[in-house]
Amino acid sequence: MAIERTLSIIKPDATARNITGKIIDKLESAGLRVIAQKRARWSKADAEAFYAVHKDRPFFGDLVAFMTSGPIVLQVLEGEGAVAKNREVMGATNPADAADGTIRKEFAENIERNSVHGSDSAENARGEIAQCFSEEEIVG
């Protein structure tokens, strides 16, 4: 499988509980390498732009409020089949449906406060990485 890059975000529910290290441990243990990382606090405009694909969904307003409610940790992850591998380690969107051992099973509070974001395709990963990081911030 090809070496890919994907965008990961540790969400405000997880930074609030001081569990970023536990989450990064799961990512690294799965073979994903952190090649860029920064902490940020998103504005409403940042969150609306990032989640523009969901703008017509009923949960959009709540999602933007949640993602701007506290600090987040943005990362670029690299590895073999990184997009799918990260989604696998994250687990299902709703922690009630997430498999044992996944980040969301272990740490998510509910379907919205679900601790992590991961790009859902290689193409979206390229767009999300470009949206969040400059070339100089990524050290592969």
Ligand code: RTP
């Ligand atoms: P993500 O984009 O954050 O990696 O999560 P995902 O692909 O598993 O889920 P997606 O359908 O893209 O939804 C984006 C985020 O919106 C929140 N959400 N809330 N209240 C709800 O029913 C609901 N559904 C989704 C979650 O934070 C989800 O991760």
Ligand code: MG
């Ligand atoms: Mg998604």
